[in-house]
């Protein structure tokens with residue numbers, strides 16, 4: 001089995017590739033433009049494998065996608081490349097529309113031509129797996145989102161992902177492209193770019209900096225460990241029913257305030273000599289994000305019933321593992337903070353602006 005993974009140098013894509021290299025025999029082509037969010041250091045554990053190939057390219061470049069498909073002849077595509085950060089989509093939506101909508105279109109168009117050129121079992125087995133978010137459904141007061149929930153995206157990010165979901169569905173219904181779609185909740189775990197809530201708060205708390213929490217901190221999110229997510233992706237890619245959508249959630253709903261308090265309690269325990277204890281004393285409330293969805297919660301029942309997926313991590317142990325990882329892996333995140341990977345300096349450290357400090361997870 002040979003797969004083309006788009007966005008494989010990002011948080012979830014790199015976790016997927018590490019998983020495929022460690023747990024399967026699959027050969028992987030990582031197709032990634034290397035935006036600010038990418039980090040090839042996340043792929044260091046697999047970079048020397050003869051089953052791993054890297055292509056620096058843009059999904060909006062249809063010719064580059066077609067050339068990659070013609071050269072590598074994959075058995076399927078796992079599409080994760082996207083602009084993924086809600087706050088950035090509010091500040092500058094254009095890149096989100098380009099990559100998430102037009103990039104997905106370009107990929108679909110090239111994938112369709114490639115799939116149509118296949119014959120027999122290879123054509124039958126080909127899959128285009130689109131990785132999306134529960135944010136396409138908007139905010140929910142009670143109950144859980146399911147695959148049947150109405151699309152009501154509220155941020156430019158969510159709207160661009162909703163558009164890409166619709167394109168993928170249309171390429172299946174109109175052209176017969178064999179697609180599967182997954183919509184998942186907030187991911188967390190090792191190797192997450194430190195602008196998102198959990199790594200941002202861990203790193204700031206370790207440095208004794210204020211922990212900026214939007215509004216009253218009462219927005220509710222469901223947290224899915226990235227290692228559970230990538231197992232779900234591989235299961236759906238191989239065994240999901242063509243044309244179907246599968247929701248992936250973590251059964252770990254909590255307010256942003258609770259998440260911050262829990263990680264502060266873990267830091268108090270694992271850093272008993274820190275001058276910043278109790279870390280929860282660093283909490284600071286900042287003006288809310290515009291259009292901030294109040295609650296997301298999603299039901300993974302279909303994935304569990306049909307494909308037998310089960311979570312391996314509960315939130316408490318997953319968060320503990322994540323905190324420990326960030327304590328031990330300064331070599332991974334410090335170069336990101338000071339811009340050594342070519343991105344802008346992030347809002348952690350003394351020169352941070354208030355808006356950069358307030359950036360955090362959806």
Ligand SMILES: NC(=O)c1ccc[n+]([C@@H]2O[C@H](COP(=O)([O-])OP(=O)(O)OC[C@H]3O[C@@H](n4cnc5c(N)ncnc54)[C@H](O)[C@@H]3O)[C@@H](O)[C@H]2O)c1
Pocket residue numbers: 006007008009010011012013031032033034035036037038039057058059060079080081082083084085099103131132133134161184185186187188193
């Ligand atoms: N992180 C989450 O909590 C979460 C939740 C639900 C859904 N998702 C979805 O999962 C996918 C992966 O998310 P992530 O958190 O790993 O994102 P990420 O921002 O960490 O990584 C995105 C990757 O895509 C690459 N990329 C961006 N634009 C590209 C382009 N035009 N061409 C080729 N590569 C490009 C980047 O270089 C980067 O490596 C995204 O589609 C996202 O919408 C993420």
